[in-house]
Amino acid sequence: xxxxxxxxxxxxxxxxxxxxxxxxxxxxxxxxxxxxxxxxxxxxxxxxxxxxxxxxxxxxxxxxxxxxxxxxxxxxxxxxxxxxxxxxxxxxxxxxxxxxxxxxxxxxxxxxxxxxxxxxxxxxxxxxxxxxxxxxxxxxxxxxxxxxxxxxxxxxxxxxxxxxxxxxxxxxxxxxxxxxxxxxxxxxxxxxxxxxxxxxxxxxxxxxxxxxxxxxxxxxxxxxxxxxxxxxxxxxxxxxxxxxxxxxxxxxxxxxxxxxxxxxxxxxxxxxxx
Amino acid sequence: xxxxxxxxxxxxxxxxxxxxxxxxxxxxxxxxxxxxxxxxxxxxxxxxxxxxxxxxxxxxxxxxxxxxxxxxxxxxxxxxxxxxxxxxxxxxxxxxxxxxxxxxxxxxxxxxxxxxxxxxxxxxxxxxxxxxxxxxxxxxxxxxxxxxxxxxxxxxxxxxxxxxxxxxxxxxxxxxxxxxxxxxxxxxxxxxxxxxxxxxxxxxxxxxxxxxxxxxxxxxxxxxxxxxxxxxxxxxxxxxxxxxxxxxxxxxxxxxxxxxxxxxxxxxxxxxxxxxxxxxxxxxxxxxxxxxxxxxxxxxxxxxxxxxxxxxxxxxxxxxxxxxxxxxxxxxxxxxx
Ligand SMILES: Cc1cc2nc3c(=O)[nH]c(=O)nc-3n(C[C@H](O)[C@H](O)[C@H](O)COP(=O)(O)OP(=O)(O)OC[C@H]3O[C@@H](n4cnc5c(N)ncnc54)[C@H](O)[C@@H]3O)c2cc1C
Ligand SMILES: Nc1ncnc2c1ncn2[C@@H]1O[C@H](COP(=O)(O)O)[C@@H](O)[C@H]1O
Numbered sequence: 001x002x003x004x005x006x007x008x009x010x011x012x013x014x015x016x017x018x019x020x021x022x023x024x025x026x027x028x029x030x031x032x033x034x035x036x037x038x039x040x041x042x043x044x045x046x047x048x049x050x051x052x053x054x055x056x057x058x059x060x061x062x063x064x065x066x067x068x069x070x071x072x073x074x075x076x077x078x079x080x081x082x083x084x085x086x087x088x089x090x091x092x093x094x095x096x097x098x099x100x101x102x103x104x105x106x107x108x109x110x111x112x113x114x115x116x117x118x119x120x121x122x123x124x125x126x127x128x129x130x131x132x133x134x135x136x137x138x139x140x141x142x143x144x145x146x147x148x149x150x151x152x153x154x155x156x157x158x159x160x161x162x163x164x165x166x167x168x169x170x171x172x173x174x175x176x177x178x179x180x181x182x183x184x185x186x187x188x189x190x191x192x193x194x195x196x197x198x199x200x201x202x203x204x205x206x207x208x209x210x211x212x213x214x215x216x217x218x219x220x221x222x223x224x225x226x227x228x229x230x231x232x233x234x235x236x237x238x239x240x241x242x243x244x245x246x247x248x249x250x251x252x253x254x255x256x257x258x259x260x261x262x263x264x265x266x267x268x269x270x271x272x273x274x
Numbered sequence: 275x276x277x278x279x280x281x282x283x284x285x286x287x288x289x290x291x292x293x294x295x296x297x298x299x300x301x302x303x304x305x306x307x308x309x310x311x312x313x314x315x316x317x318x319x320x321x322x323x324x325x326x327x328x329x330x331x332x333x334x335x336x337x338x339x340x341x342x343x344x345x346x347x348x349x350x351x352x353x354x355x356x357x358x359x360x361x362x363x364x365x366x367x368x369x370x371x372x373x374x375x376x377x378x379x380x381x382x383x384x385x386x387x388x389x390x391x392x393x394x395x396x397x398x399x400x401x402x403x404x405x406x407x408x409x410x411x412x413x414x415x416x417x418x419x420x421x422x423x424x425x426x427x428x429x430x431x432x433x434x435x436x437x438x439x440x441x442x443x444x445x446x447x448x449x450x451x452x453x454x455x456x457x458x459x460x461x462x463x464x465x466x467x468x469x470x471x472x473x474x475x476x477x478x479x480x481x482x483x484x485x486x487x488x489x490x491x492x493x494x495x496x497x498x499x500x501x502x503x504x505x506x507x508x509x510x511x512x513x514x515x516x517x518x519x520x521x522x523x524x525x526x527x528x529x530x531x532x533x534x535x536x537x538x539x540x541x542x543x544x545x546x547x548x549x550x551x552x553x554x555x556x557x558x559x560x561x562x563x564x565x566x567x568x569x570x571x572x573x574x575x576x577x578x579x580x581x582x583x584x585x586x587x588x589x590x591x592x593x594x595x596x597x598x599x600x601x602x603x604x605x606x607x608x609x610x611x
Contacts, residue, residue: 015421102384127419129392130376134348135384143471144348146377160475165346166373167286168479174472234389234433238402238414240426245561247570247584255591261603263571263587268607272547272569273491273515 001156002057005049006109007082007119008136009042009064011073012126038073041121043080043189045182048151049119050081050190056154059083061112065093065104071205074213078200079192087205090217092225098127100232102135107221109140116176117159122147122183130181137179145174149185277308277365277411280435281332282355282378283316284370287479292487293370293442295330300397300445301368302331307399308411313362314456317354319344328456330447335458336362342465345477346374349469352381357463359386364435366413368397371439379439389430390437391415395444395543395562402429413438422539422559443487443543446566482534484518491517492546494537494564497524498553498574498593505530507597508552514604520544522560538563553593556581573597 013034049060062077064070065088074085088108096104109115118137123130130146137144145161152171153160160173164183205215218225226232253259268274279301284291294314301312314332316324319342324335338354355378359367367382369375371393383390396416402409413436415428430436486492493512499505499521512519520537521530537544539559549567554560556572556579564570565584572585575592582588589596 013420015423097389098380099383099387099389125421127392128421129380131380131383131390131392134377134380137348138352138381138384144377144381145472146348147373164373165477165479167482168477170474170478171476172472172474234387234430235391235428236402236404236431238427238429240419240424243418243423243425243558243562245558245565245584247586249586250582251587253571253587253589255589255596255599257599257603260589260596260599261606264600264604264607267548267569 002059003052003116003154004112004114005052005058005060005117005119006112006115007042007046007049007060007062007077008105008121008132009046009062009073009077010039010121010124011036011064011066011070012039012124013037015125036069036072038076039121039124039126041123041182041184043121044184044186045119045121045180046077046080046082047187047189048180048182049117051187052117052151052154053081058116061086063088063105063108065089065096065101065108068205071213074205075200075203076192078203078212079196080190081193085205085213087213087215088217088221089205089215090228092218092228092231095230095233096228097233097235098129098131098135099234100228100230102132102139103227103232104218104221104223105132106136106139107223108216109136111221118142118177118179120179120181122181133179133181140179142177142179143174144179144181145172146181147183148180149183151180275363275365277310278313278362279305279308279310279366279368280313280315280358280362280364282367282369282375283314283327283335284372284374285316285318285321288318288321290327291370291372291442293372293375293440296442296445296447297368297370297440298327298330298332299447299449300440301366303448304366304397304399304413305331308365310365313364315355315358317343317351324458325455328454329450329452332456335456336461337458338461338463340463340465342470345474346377347470347472347474348377348381349471350465351378352385353465353469354463355382356385358461359435361461367435367437369437369439371441375439379437383437388433388435388437389428390439391417391428391430392439393417394438394440397438397440402431404431412436418539418562422562441543443545446545483532484520484534486518486520486535486537486542486544489518489544489546491515491548491550492537492544492567493517493519493550493552494554495519495521495525495531495552496554496560497522497528500525500528500530500553504553504593504597507593507601511597511601511604514601514608517548517550522554551581551585552597554581555579556584
């Protein structure tokens, strides 16, 4: 029993560590001031695929759409245990919203000889949209199971998973092929193998059909340029603002019994408490 | 063309979710601006009390009833929503940004080639100019981005309907019209085997141990309260004030409180009369969840803590000292009155 698996990974700016100079005065974000990392939950998705490969055998292809430097992310995935990587990089892909992104990713997946399971992260930390997974599944006309934190059973015909439903979880079963989105609850991704890291140190993405990291553009996947990038995107950013939250009428209350009593009395008179 | 607003109504075990009521209320406000109607899309099996949704703002309920729709599953629900959009041609479609809405809406958007904005915290109607073209009456979809550090306004002028998922709790239900009834119209959708692929074997739902959204007074515990003794004092004070206790993400991650109690961007949005922030630094992801509070008291030993920017009452001090004082002071007031 072996499985053909695809993992979709995105390189994202590390928004959890926003430093002061990452915000421009006009309120937009200076992407270059933030370190690029692999979206954390995409590594959880890859980890699930690697576990399946270890238990049942199979191949793992990682795909990323992004600028040329996303090749670093793919190299990291190979070091973790993926077999093959595809970098979708093309000027025409720039400024894609989730609709254009899912179109491009789906076109690339259709080029692969076959697949049983597609893995995505639950959501990417730069946009927190969680849209690309279901949108890819729809484009490929396959079933989806989102918010998955455990794969309970897997056979050549079907998969059984546990998935979060907000106020609890459910166990459900679907035939293959299927697209899963994996949450960080699923696992702790393993570190890259040192041996592979040495071997792949100078690995670069290359055009054509040979190599471990293939570099594809819109022609390689037969994508309609009108459905890619900014042209293929239906959403537009009208405006961005820096978030400034401030309250104007402020009072300092000394940390003494009298002052605190006074405050509580005031709140009672205003019918806020009591 | 009539610019109607469709709201996907989310049911769990036959019960309409709060976020759907909030959305109906918001849709009524937006529809007033557009001079249009609010259509509720109720998808399930044996759903009750549909005409009464008129009280929240629905003019018409489109009811799709089928045994296969008893529990949420992506494919049949997506088919229903897609069919309803094609048939009723709404101008705007809104979903709750719940596990269901965030699973369903992207599938629909992908099928119909529509723009979709996730996790909105505010919706407005306004114009959008792109070069020489002026798009009137656009849905302005406002959402935090980049981990909450910026607020973006998104539009999708070239695809109709505009679609958005909206966070639970960010919209106040401003008005209920008692006795107002919505028309109910049945809409039929058939399914093929290919749409019924998922089999739900088991569901386990944890009852919520708290309702922070409806609470009048909320005490928020942060990492400054990460101490068993301080937490005990906080619960004592909460009991006295008849307050609910919530917290910041790290105090929940540290196991002091259950996940239902998390306040903020990835937790609940609250709108109490009084919020008391105890040992909370006041990072933006927490603040977005508390900014609808009428009054905010902050207690923090660091006078520079950003929470003091938004607090109406600032107490610089150590919780170990201030909490016992608050308890004593309040007991004193109660005794006198
Ligand atoms: C994408 C994303 C989403 C997030 N979502 C949320 C969310 O929904 N909710 C949320 O809360 N956070 C969220 N966070 C985390 C958020 O950024 C902050 O890390 C968090 O709010 C900080 O929690 P805190 O104030 O309890 O802890 P800290 O920042 O560690 O602050 C503790 C405070 O306690 C004070 N203190 C310490 N001891 C005492 C004492 N004895 N007496 C008085 N004061 C004391 C300190 O001065 C300090 O100000 C999110 C982060 C990201 C990146
Ligand atoms: N540019 C991309 N390249 C590859 N995978 C992506 C890309 N964007 C999103 N994904 C996948 O879709 C998931 C959800 O992303 P998002 O919808 O942006 O929150 C991510 O965790 C990835 O698995």
